[in-house]
Amino acid sequence: MNYTNNINTDITPKKDVVFKLIFGSKGNESILKDFLQSLLDIKIDSLILDLSTELLPEFYDGKLSRVDVRAKLSDGTNVNIEMQSKSSGYNDQRCLQHWSKLYSNELKNGQIYTNLKKTICIWILDENIFPEYDDFESKYEMVCREHPNSGRFSDMELHFFELQKFRKCDKLELSNKNLWLWFIDHTNMEMVNMGSVTNKEIEKARKQLDKIRSNHELMERIRLQEAYEMDYNTDIDCTKKEGMAERRS
Numbered sequence: 376m377n378y379t380n381n382i383n384t385d386i387t388p389k390k391d392v393v394f395k396l397i398f399g400s401k402g403n404e405s406i407l408k409d410f411l412q413s414l415l416d417i418k419i420d421s422l423i424l425d426l427s428t429e430l431l432p433e434f435y436d437g438k439l440s441r442v443d444v445r446a447k448l449s450d451g452t453n454v455n456i457e458m459q460s461k462s463s464g465y466n467d468q469r470c471l472q473h474w475s476k477l478y479s480n481e482l483k484n485g486q487i488y489t490n491l492k493k494t495i496c497i498w499i500l501d502e503n504i505f506p507e508y509d510d511f512e513s514k515y516e517m518v519c520r521e522h523p524n525s526g527r528f529s530d531m532e533l534h535f536f537e538l539q540k541f542r543k544c545d546k547l548e549l550s551n552k553n554l555w556l557w558f559i560d561h562t563n564m565e566m567v568n569m570g571s572v573t574n575k576e577i578e579k580a581r582k583q584l585d586k587i588r589s590n591h592e593l594m595e596r597i598r599l600q601e602a603y604e605m606d607y608n609t610d611i612d613c614t615k616k617e618g619m620a621e622r623r624s
Contacts, residue, residue, distance in 0.1 A: 409576035511540035
């Protein structure tokens, strides 16, 4: 199937709200399931979406909720996906704090610690956060240096996908993982179309994206929110620079 819909083509899955509408909406569980199986290289029997996070504020000057696609797998594992297209959206400390909150918040009052379940955080970033190596995919786990096969502290798992590195790779196999990443990145339409043809869940995701792009009211709200956040971030940056100049004087 060849898609030629060019309506609002600046709206891509890399925009956090669009990402959540595609992967974190009720009815799209099969899309999320295939996406997670492909990225994590695991078999998922079933999953349940966490729908508690709001997508957009009522008014354009309200705070846009961060992307937070969350799901619980059939084995109890918690999975969270963060899509960050802004260069200031990631740092190591935020990542660890984010994981620790997700992990600890699973424990309710009166429950024992063994009720806590494995928590996997996936970060998809349109920036290079690990300049020390060229791989676009990184997986971090806690491993004992002396006994790496002990299996302890296995509840922590962090995955990173750096899109700038991904799109610069000379040769990429036509795996489901790479086809999903091409869909997210949306810079090579030949590969996006390839994914839509070869994977029915990517085709469903593509149709969801077309539906979002054709919703002019939603598009206007997204653009107004982006303009507000851009102005806010500019003001913050200017305030920081003024403060630094005052300290130097």
